[in-house]
Amino acid sequence: MSVILVTGSSTGIGQETALHMARRGHDVYAAVRSPDTAVELKEKIAAENLPVTVIRLDLVDPASIKSAVAEIMKRSGRIDALVNNAGIGGGRAVEETSLEEA
Numbered sequence: 001m002s003v004i005l006v007t008g009s010s011t012g013i014g015q016e017t018a019l020h021m022a023r024r025g026h027d028v029y030a031a032v033r034s035p036d037t038a039v040e041l042k043e044k045i046a047a048e049n050l051p052v053t054v055i056r057l058d059l060v061d062p063a064s065i066k067s068a069v070a071e072i073m074k075r076s077g078r079i080d081a082l083v084n085n086a087g088i089g090g091g092r093a094v095e096e097t098s099l100e101e102a
Contacts, residue, residue: 003076004069007031007057008086010038017083022050029072029079031057031086059086 004021008014009030018030018041028051032038035054045052053075057068072079 001051002026002080003029003072004083005029005072005079006083006085007059008084009054010034014083014085015041015044017085018052019044019048019050021083022052022067023048026051027076029055029068029076031055031068033058035076040055040100057086061085 004018004026006014006018006021007029009018010032012046015030022028022045027066028039030045030052032041033056035046035056038054041052042054044050055068055071056064069079070083083093
């Protein structure tokens with residue numbers, strides 16, 4: 001069983017990816033900016049009794065990233081795969097955008 005971190009999991013493609021991986025037996029960490037608002041995701045996890053842990057992770061907050069990774073490492077000891085579904089938008093190339101601007 002792989003340990004998989006899926007960002008942007010509260011809705012849409014990220015949510016479906018997290019659920020899909022869990023249905024195949026993987027241990028999934030579904031990363032969302034605000035766990036309190038991930039009601040639909042939590043309902044689906046509970047309804048199917050899936051191996052998914054909803055975790056807070058805000059990609060524009062380095063402390064949030066470190067905290068999320070530390071929590072996963074404490075619980076599972078590793079991260080085998082990252083599905084980086086979350087994104088930020090802007091008017092220029094990502095490599096030209098600072099975290100503050102995101």
